[in-house]
Amino acid sequence: MRGISLRAAGLSRRMVLATAMTTLVLGGCANYAGIRSDRQIAKPAQYESTRSLPAESGQWPAFDWANQFGDPQLPKLIAEALDGNPSIAQAQARLAKASSYIESTRSALSPKVDASYSWNRELFSSNALYPPPYGGTWYSENNALASASWDLDLWGKNRQRLGQAVSQEKAAEADVQQARVTLAASVASTYNRLAQLYALRDIAQREIRNREDIGRITNGRVTAGLDTDVERQTAVGNIATTRSNLSDLDGQITTTRYQLGALLGKGPDRGLQIAAPVLSPGATVALPDNLPADLVSRRPDIVAARWQVEAAMHDVKEAKAEFFPDVNLSAGFGFDAFGWGRFLTSASRQAQFGPAVHLPIFDAGELRSQLKGRYADFDLDVANYNQTLINALSDAATQVSSIRSIDQQMGDAQRALDAATKAYQLAAIRYKAGLSEQLQVLSADQNRLAAEQTVTSLRMTRLDMQIGLIKALGGGFDATQAGLVVPGDAPVAAASAHQVSAN
Template structure:
């Protein structure tokens, strides 16, 4: 009877058995019981209709600084954005994140390498190789081209790539947040400079008023109606006002230096800034749907959301580690002694075959790694939720402060009007000899305090307006851009992970 060889079918069955065994053995290391129940907070779940009523207003645009009517302000902001080291740092972080994308993407494709070696060797006559090889010099040529490809059946490398993309988006949103923060800082510092100049104008007017009172006092002393006590008091008040003016000049110089630093320049740049132009207050109405739309208008919220997405992909990658890695490898080349037969068919060397990595027993390493990834995921979820809460609180706080200040402004202006009339009457009566100097000084102090209060309130309102613009995103809008992301408020970590 003729015997039929069954080696080929046996080999096929053996390969299949190895594959089945590999999948079965992979079950020895599993992630059962490791999960997260954390969820993104939905904006509409945070009650804010009373604090943030819909007013039909517009969201800030990128050129919001122009509405303050001072052409120097938007120019300073543009200069700061162009030369700030903080923006350069943010751009460098984006570049670093982009490099991670390129390295992660490369793992999805086959890799091909080539190598060549030439060895000149004298073989021992008393060792492994007998004559004529032993005791003779020989050259060995070896050339090999190799190719490897990780199949990524479980999506580990794709998850790593998606994580890198999410981190780049987060870095880009962080840069936008840095731009918004810097623009607002320049505007608020510039507003502080405007306030100091306004207070300086008040101080100059006060010096003029006290000079006038001093002249009246000198006339009354000459007429014998006042004494040197009143004269010295008037002179002391003038000196005090001049001292206040000098102090304001010092503060103005300091703020100029601060502006120079914000522009990314030296302190001398701040000295070149012209006196700010104080214009009437602008009115900012809240747009509709603030909570829902704020998630795409605030760069810090967008950055936090992309961090959650990166953490989601990080979890997917860690789960894929529990499954076998399958790599295909192949190589072709030539290996021969000497040169005569180096590139001939008989010198060929060919290698091909799969390689399987099995996570059978790792003493809990993969499970601990996955727990760490879920902890990072929970942390990023909590950070997003806190960022959203802080953003709504920021807007509500600015709005409440503006409302309160508007009520104060009316009272303060009425108080200033009354104090000014009282001062004018006191000066008239003092000049006519109907009241003492003390009454004039008291009325003057009251009028000065009220004028300073009104000036501070006006500039404080401008500062709050800038703060509200910043709280509303400073003109940023992720809608319809590459920053956009699903804002449903539901985490996709569990669904995106490999099936158990």
Template sequence: MTDQYRRQLRRSIWVASTAAAVAALSLAGCVNYAGIRSDKQIVPPAIYETKKSLPAEDGRWPAMDWPSQFGDPQLSTLIDEALAGNPTIDQARARIEKASSYIGTANSALYPNVTGSYSWTRERYSANGLVPPPYSGTWQSENNVLATASWDLDLWGKNRERLRQAISQEKVADAEAEVVRISLAASVASAYNHLAQLYALRDIEVREVKNREEITQITHGRVCAGLDTNVEQQTAKGETATSRSNVSDLDGQITTVRYQLGALLGKGPDRGLTITQPSLGDVADIALPDNLPADLISRRPDIVAAYWQVEAAIHDVKEAKAEFYPDVNLSASIGLDALGWGRFLTASSRQLSAGPAIHLPIFDAGALRAQLKGRYADFDYDVATYNQTLINALSDVATQVSQIRSDDRQLVDAQQALDAQTTAYQLALVRYKAGLNQQLQVLNADDNRLAAETAVVDLEMGRRDKHIGLIKALGGGFNAAGTGLAANTETPIPAPSDNAATH
């Protein structure tokens, strides 16, 4: 074979290889994501009208130690205990650890992968097979040691986008853990406030038992004097028994709430029985912080979680787009391979290989396009979830504020009603003792006074419960700026572009 022929042969091989590569790339162009896109965007809070519902009042955002404002040290202790030992907190921590492991997995794809192997095989070669003498018909041992390295060049950023997606998902898990923490603290405070309400109602009923016993004694004296009949006497005894029954009912409800608190603390029901009677103080007037809608998105962990979920979806879309482009993987291996031990560690037994591997999506029956459509659908869903979360958060704050102020107005009238009904009862009782009123008037006046006093307690405790709800609605002391979860939310996250693979 002449040198000219060799050159022509090499030239022909090069031309054929180039043509094949061009043809492959041209065919790869048939697998594209043209026409698959989304125009969805997260909505900035400024677009929603909130000035009337959420006026700026120079108030403060809740602090992390917000339970202390209620003046009962036991409440703060219970919340700390719940946050330290409740299984839901452990579940949230486990989700964070799992998300963190995905970051490690995604990060490893950016670097070369090196593996090593060794094998020893004992084999008898056929005397009539392909193996020539002197090895045919004999037993031989083959030793093979091999080190292999491979590296995905990630020319289109697929692995980098997968890493960014994993980082965003970890931030989602972190924010969701804050949601769990705040919800648990608010649940403990709310249950504790309900326990305080039941104790207050029980105190009212205990006093009511004494009132009914006093009426019973007065009725007994009037019966002996011939002023009342046995009907009034039995009625008075029945009313007293009913009040005692109400006390027993409240005792049962108190025990039930204690069990609930024990569960919230992550302990058994007996832990709830050790909780002493609450001594919660009065709640101060509320004042909303300034710039509330804009700042709320960094104060509410559920909104922060929704934000990072959108961010993760963007990286998912970019990763799916990168799948349309060729993958280039470099691989190399070096090792030793020999029959027997004598020449195993010699230079002549070495084995070497190196080269690139290219993966081209030429025809996949629409699989990649379907995958990208699914990623865009996830993105649209996450954007809608973010927008709905923001709407719900604004409505939540406005609702709590409105209800608190409604309770404040009701409390003024309810207290006036209680004062009037108390005076009416006292007058009716005096007139009954003097024989000027019938027993029924006294009982009716007492029922009215009891209802008025119960209404005041319910409003006071309900207002405190709504205050707890407002603290939760305002983020419960969370601030993304201090947790590494802050993001630039001044400008809404744009929809992922449809004209580039990674940018």
């Protein structure tokens, strides 16, 4: 009976111990209860845009979109900028750094093997732990050990860390593409600004000739006694003012050339070597079908923001895995001996093997705090994605609206220029014939000048808006072709992150 009682007592102790261990494990696994997020990335359809961005069976921009403007110099300048600009090099450096994290995190999924050797020459004290003949004698100790360890990663912590690193690399790659699109658009826009300044300079040169013609007519009228020296000096002043405007435009042209040189990643002298632009008018704008839905894979900034959300989801899952026990296996084999004679003998062998288990039971809220921080990062990345999508839709709609507004203005502006030109020509004829005063011809000339400048500015502004629309539509980027689409991509709810369980 006593033996049965002892066995029962032993069984009872084992059951109590098993129950206690189970309670501790379950308690450790349940610590993140109540920590969650309901944020989710937005679907493009959530934001009404069909009226602003209607389907028009147009094409998405191609990578060689600069060719459509008919200036062979522009594509070459863009290619030169993309090849040597420091902003691209900076983005590529960030990509390389993100890629390096993948290798370091991937290594945690594989067993590690190390080898070490040490040699120590030591004099043991005669009055300490080791008695004679060891005490008071010099000895050499040789120690060689080969060891291996493996983190079993039962709860996927290391796998989630690798997923986070891969997502960060994809985001960095999309950032490189965004830098390329931004730089190409900046080069084209600045080049268009240079074209506009040259067009205004041509107008200013023609205006000088007009003012000189008026001056010659005025001199003839002064000789005939029809005008006074007041009109003569007015004509001289107008010529000087127009020449001053021409000098100002020359200064702006030089400054813009310097800006282009900087965009090309070169010195200011490179900008002085650029020939005068010969841009042709932009084509009719036709938006592609299914624009809002497809825009998320056509704009690299949206793609980068999406991968940031993916990385944040992996961060959340990694933080959850921290609540579960880590199990590591380790083993080692080697030799340890005093002196060289017995170093590699079987009696000098040393070996070790065993698992190591780490279970967080009480950490004063550290893991919960860490998980809350990961969810906050997740919410921030989701909000950033949604805002990026909103900005992208607004950007595209704004560019389209501006282009169509300019198209409507162009007709009236051209008619105004034609009328102002005829009015000036008639005023000049009447002034030369002595039928009107100088003020009338100067007023007509000023109106004609303003109308011509307006037409030129509208034409160049339309080109600038068209370049802006190309950028707003992704500048030829395609996440599918670039391999940057999130696997199984769909609007992902944050709930999927907080539903991660031990299983």
